[in-house]
Amino acid sequence: MDAMQVGLPILGIVAVAAITFYAVSFAEIREKSFRDLEDSESENVGFKSSMSSRKRRASRKAEKQDKF
Template identity: 75%
Template sequence: MDAMQMALPIVGIVAAAAVTFYAVSFAEIREKSFEDLEDKDFESGGFKPSFSSRQRRARRKADKEGRK
């Protein structure tokens, strides 16, 4: 058996293991960051979600009507 024939599957297995490790690590980091985000106190100046497009349109319309 040629050395290349043995090395190629081993390199493939190592590469798949590395990709899996990084994918799982990033998934855990993302999950932890969402948990931290949920734990923040929104009322004390923490994270404030942005308005939806409907809310922005309604606010602009109310501002325009208030100016008239």
């Protein structure tokens, strides 16, 4: 048998195994990050949003009006 006839299928199997490994690893990492996010939200330690620009403008306008 020629070396290409044996080597090519083996190379294909190794490539598919590597792609599967990375796909499963990334899926597990994504699931873990979503679980961590849900856990942090349930503890109320999660992301705190800053004031929106509309609220900032309204508070500045109120401060200016209070000065006069």
